[in-house]
Amino acid sequence: xxxxxxxxxxxxxxxxxxxxSASAFNLIGKNKYKKITILFTNxxxxxxxxxxxxxxxxxxxxxxxxxxxxxxxxxxxxxxVLLFDAGDVFxxxxxxxxxxGALEYKLMSLMGYNAVTIGNHEFDDGIEGLNKAxxxxxxxxxxxxxxxxxxxxxxxxKPYKIYTIDGLKVGVFGLGVALEGxxxxxxxxxxxxxxxxxxxxxxxxxxxKTEKCDLVVCLSHLGFSYxxxxxxxxxxxxxxxxxxxxxxxxxxxxxxxxxxxxxSDNEDIIVAQMGWGGTRLGRVDFYFAKNKLVxx
Amino acid sequence: xxxxxxxxxxxxxxxxxxxxxxxxxxxLHDKTESKVILLDTVNxxxxxxxxxxxxxxxxxxxxxxxxxxxAYSELALxxxxxxxxxxxxxxxxxxxxxxxxxxxxxxxxxxFCILNSGGLRSDLPKGAITLGNVYxxxxxxxxxxxxxxSGQNVKKLLGYIVKKGGVPESGIVMGIxxxxxxxxxxxxxxxxxxxxxxxxxxxxxSAGNDEMSFFKGAISTYPLPIRVRDAIIEYIxxxxxxxxxxxxxxxxxxxxxx
Numbered sequence: 001x002x003x004x005x006x007x008x009x010x011x012x013x014x015x016x017x018x019x020x021s022a023s024a025f026n027l028i029g030k031n032k033y034k035k036i037t038i039l040f041t042n043x044x045x046x047x048x049x050x051x052x053x054x055x056x057x058x059x060x061x062x063x064x065x066x067x068x069x070x071x072x073x074x075x076x077x078x079x080x081v082l083l084f085d086a087g088d089v090f091x092x093x094x095x096x097x098x099x100x101g102a103l104e105y106k107l108m109s110l111m112g113y114n115a116v117t118i119g120n121h122e123f124d125d126g127i128e129g130l131n132k133a134x135x136x137x138x139x140x141x142x143x144x145x146x147x148x149x150x151x152x153x154x155x156x157x158k159p160y161k162i163y164t165i166d167g168l169k170v171g172v173f174g175l176g177v178a179l180e181g182x183x184x185x186x187x188x189x190x191x192x193x194x195x196x197x198x199x200x201x202x203x204x205x206x207x208x209k210t211e212k213c214d215l216v217v218c219l220s221h222l223g224f225s226y227x228x229x230x231x232x233x234x235x236x237x238x239x240x241x242x243x244x245x246x247x248x249x250x251x252x253x254x255x256x257x258x259x260x261x262x263x264s265d266n267e268d269i270i271v272a273q274m275g276w277g278g279t280r281l282g283r284v285d286f287y288f289a290k291n292k293l294v295x296x
Numbered sequence: 297x298x299x300x301x302x303x304x305x306x307x308x309x310x311x312x313x314x315x316x317x318x319x320x321x322x323x324l325h326d327k328t329e330s331k332v333i334l335l336d337t338v339n340x341x342x343x344x345x346x347x348x349x350x351x352x353x354x355x356x357x358x359x360x361x362x363x364x365x366x367a368y369s370e371l372a373l374x375x376x377x378x379x380x381x382x383x384x385x386x387x388x389x390x391x392x393x394x395x396x397x398x399x400x401x402x403x404x405x406x407x408f409c410i411l412n413s414g415g416l417r418s419d420l421p422k423g424a425i426t427l428g429n430v431y432x433x434x435x436x437x438x439x440x441x442x443x444x445x446s447g448q449n450v451k452k453l454l455g456y457i458v459k460k461g462g463v464p465e466s467g468i469v470m471g472i473x474x475x476x477x478x479x480x481x482x483x484x485x486x487x488x489x490x491x492x493x494x495x496x497x498x499x500x501x502s503a504g505n506d507e508m509s510f511f512k513g514a515i516s517t518y519p520l521p522i523r524v525r526d527a528i529i530e531y532i533x534x535x536x537x538x539x540x541x542x543x544x545x546x547x548x549x550x551x552x553x554x
Contacts, residue, residue: 034321045417049351052421057374057419061334062335063335065343065345065347065348066335066337066344070333072344091417091435092417093428093431093432094362094431094432094435095354095358096435098354098357103351103354107350107351181506181507182505214321214323215323257330257331257332258330268325268326270328270330274332280335281332281335282332284328284329285330286328288323288324289322290322291321
């Protein structure tokens with residue numbers, strides 16, 4: 001009986017102290033929130049200039065210089081900005097036929113892109129084509145499920161990268177679509193395609209749990225969703241853990257607003273895609289707070 | 297338990313609590329804001345001057361070669377399913393051009409042409425058509441090819457058309473009913489399962505890409521000495537030379553049956 005009383009006492013005193021510390025945190029709390037703004041594009045397809053005025057669907061939209069102006073404006077308003085692309089930067093206008101992707105990467109470097117992943121059209125001039133354009137990219141090119149170890153791209157493409165911004169760690173990794181049947185086999189050569197869902201689970205765990213990232217972002221060129229069961233952003237989102245945002249591409253999906261799904265831990269995960277041609281810029285603002293007591 | 301023990305337990309408890317609080321940040325998912333920013337002239341009044349300056353010389357070179365008007369179109373040619381104006385226009389001209397080259401190189405004639413919807417990358421506008429428009433429609437360097445396959449494989453090809461809800465093709469007229477091909481006419485005759493067929497397509501597709509696995513068991517393949525894009529350019533220029541403006545029709549080559 002005596003020891004039980006003691007436990008109750010300890011518990012009560014503990015609760016009071018917890019209450020005091022909680023209110024103390026709330027007092028500091030006003031300036032203890034942090035914010036990260038994530039901007040992104042996908043399937044920009046060499047649309048250096050805006051679409052022509054006589055384009056049936058996308059007239060006068062997009063263009064690299066316009067995107068840059070919007071990004072600069074947001075950077076002037078927000079402290080913590082990260083900028084990503086989900087692949088298929090290459091192919092679609094004569095700019096690619098003439099300059100083979102180097103101009104796209106050069107301009108994206110000037111816009112301050114942090115990372116991109118690799119779309120299937122990045123191989124339209126073969127592995128050699130991508131290798132030639134890469135020196136113009138002053139950002140990270142990420143792919144976790146393409147194994148380049150037997151190609152000239154070995155060591156040039158990383159599976160993931162951690163960006164530290166305002167004391168927050170943001171882990172980012174890339175996923176590519178199955179190449180067989182999509183890209184002519186001589187163009188992808190000895191790249192080994194690994195299961196994207198398995199790699200995503202492995203890398204996301206590494207980033208969130210081992211590396212203790214505050215946010216995990218997946219750059220995916222898998223496609224938004226399909227009629228059949230093949231892997232897509234929506235399929236991945238629902239079965240995933242440890243990912244907060246999937247920036248998608250490949251299916252050229254126009255959505256009114258990024259969608260929110262529940263992952264396998266019943267936590268929110270956002271899936272977004274910005275159509276194609278650089279006509280839209282995606283934006284997600286994440287807010288962070290110091291760990292709350294409910295975590296105990 | 298002594299008082300000292302109680303105190304030390306409390307200290308450990310509070311320390312554990314405060315250290316956890318200080319080292320960890322959590323995403324407030326309910327506070328997350330997300331949106332789509334349209335990159336139009338309303339949201340962006342002025343394009344970035346530095347990038348415009350860098351793009352300028354590249355643009356000048358491209359404009360000088362690509363802004364050449366090669367034809368006029370009576371209407372905007374857009375992609376659609378089960379058939380579309382652009383689908384029909386491109387498939388018809390690839391069928392015609394492919395057969396011209398196949399005649400010259402092998403003295404053979406193909407029965408139909410099939411392409412993939414994903415391969416048509418952009419629409420053609422109404423009015424002036426520039427060389428640049430054709431590059432945007434067909435940016436790839438794929439070449440035309442003629443390929444001979446068995447009737448059994450053509451049956452799979454018809455199933456593929458059904459599964460895709462229609463693809464750009466020329467030479468086949470078919471209905472779709474309850475997920476199967478109906479009343480299939482190839483050329484002027486009903487589809488014959490026992491016959492081999494020669495088909496015009498691109499080398500990308502004849503390799504079995506985009507799920508066209510029915511090409512993998514080909515009887516023979518005849519590479520044609522022209523890129524798909526150049527076939528389009530050649531055809532369009534010929535029309536212009538004859539004083540013909542571009543046009544296309546929907547003709548129910550692929551239709552849904554009740």
